[in-house]
Amino acid sequence: MNYSYTDYFAQIYDDVMRQVPYSFWFRYLKDLLKYYKSEPEQVLELAAGTGNMTVNLVKLNKIDRVIALDLSSAMLDKSMENFADKFPYFNKLSAQKNKTKAVVKTAKQRQVELLFLEKNMSKFKLANKVDLIVSFFDSLNYLTEKDQLVACFTSAADSLSRDGLFIFDMNSLARIRTIGNRSIVLEGEDYTCFWQDIVYPENNLWQVKLKICPDHQDIPCFEELHTERGYKINTITSLLKKSGFSAVDIYQAFSFREGRDSSDRLYFVAALNKKRLTETQTQFKKYYYLIKNFCDYSYLNLKYSL
Numbered sequence: 001m002n003y004s005y006t007d008y009f010a011q012i013y014d015d016v017m018r019q020v021p022y023s024f025w026f027r028y029l030k031d032l033l034k035y036y037k038s039e040p041e042q043v044l045e046l047a048a049g050t051g052n053m054t055v056n057l058v059k060l061n062k063i064d065r066v067i068a069l070d071l072s073s074a075m076l077d078k079s080m081e082n083f084a085d086k087f088p089y090f091n092k093l094s095a096q097k098n099k100t101k102a103v104v105k106t107a108k109q110r111q112v113e114l115l116f117l118e119k120n121m122s123k124f125k126l127a128n129k130v131d132l133i134v135s136f137f138d139s140l141n142y143l144t145e146k147d148q149l150v151a152c153f154t155s156a157a158d159s160l161s162r163d164g165l166f167i168f169d170m171n172s173l174a175r176i177r178t179i180g181n182r183s184i185v186l187e188g189e190d191y192t193c194f195w196q197d198i199v200y201p202e203n204n205l206w207q208v209k210l211k212i213c214p215d216h217q218d219i220p221c222f223e224e225l226h227t228e229r230g231y232k233i234n235t236i237t238s239l240l241k242k243s244g245f246s247a248v249d250i251y252q253a254f255s256f257r258e259g260r261d262s263s264d265r266l267y268f269v270a271a272l273n274k275k276r277l278t279e280t281q282t283q284f285k286k287y288y289y290l291i292k293n294f295c296d297y298s299y300l301n302l303k304y305s306l
């Protein structure tokens with residue numbers, strides 16, 4: 001058992017994650033983009049999964065091309081279903097091996113090209129550069145070896161336009177080490193999911209063993225193993241620099257406070273151009289976003305009791 005995001009888990013993923021405040025995450029992304037004066041036209045999402053953030057990315061004002069990359073074809077299939085459910089106009093144009101092209105119309109009747117790519121985020125190459133690359137929900141922690149991270153960051157650097165941004169979140173080292181061993185049972189409408197967290201603090205590893213049993217006696221239970229590794233901020237920063245990025249800002253998730261190894265979730269903003277992260281900043285702007293995000297985060301705490 002050394003695989004994850006199989007067909008069955010993809011089917012129940014959105015139900016298991018129904019409490020995840022993706023719309024708040026999207027608001028935070030928009031704040032980061034405003035802060036760095038970025039108005040992307042093309043975006044690549046790494047480990048895009050079932051598309052919970054991808055469906056939001058098409059709403060960015062100037063976006064005309066969105067690429068959703070993931071290793072799991074089952075997750076990408078689910079993402080296309082989600083697009084078809086959420087948008088009255090969603091049309092598949094072509095489907096080749098590992099690559100599906102589609103088009104969607106937003107509420108403002110803007111047409112956005114979509115490309116669903118079944119690929120490893122440690123090894124990808126795009127035909128055309130994009131001006132934003134993103135990844136959410138600790139997907140980068142699934143790269144458990146430093147050379148996988150370097151390969152991913154190098155592919156990202158090669159795929160990004162000169163003034164583009166690479167924005168991703170990660171579970172911090174502190175979070176991975178302190179998740180704790182526990183077992184829970186998640187009851188869905190037509191399945192039971194046995195979830196076991198196993199932490200190896202000495203190796204900075206967190207594993208989740210899942211056993212998913214459909215409530216149907218003829219369908220056997222499925223098992224999956226998920227493995228994430230936590231890294232020090234300095235490690236990620238130096239791997240980004242080794243891969244071609246010149247500037248990196250690190251935040252505590254959903255805030256404009258500096259990220260630390262003791263923070264729970266971290267957001268990294270990386271740029272190829274050394275001056276890209278500083279040239280648009282003023283002290284006033286920094287304080288404005290600090291206060292705005294403090295208010296937003298307090299609101300989130302109340303709303304979701306996180």
Ligand SMILES: C[S@@+](CC[C@H](N)C(=O)[O-])C[C@H]1O[C@@H](n2cnc3c(N)ncnc32)[C@H](O)[C@@H]1O
Pocket residue numbers: 004005046047048049050051052053069070071072075119120121122135136137138139142143
């Ligand atoms: C926790 S899920 C997050 C999915 C999505 N980003 C979200 O916010 O819901 C992690 C995703 O990473 C993908 N993944 C894991 N390792 C990968 C790899 N090496 N290359 C591409 N995708 C990968 C999985 O298939 C899964 O869809």
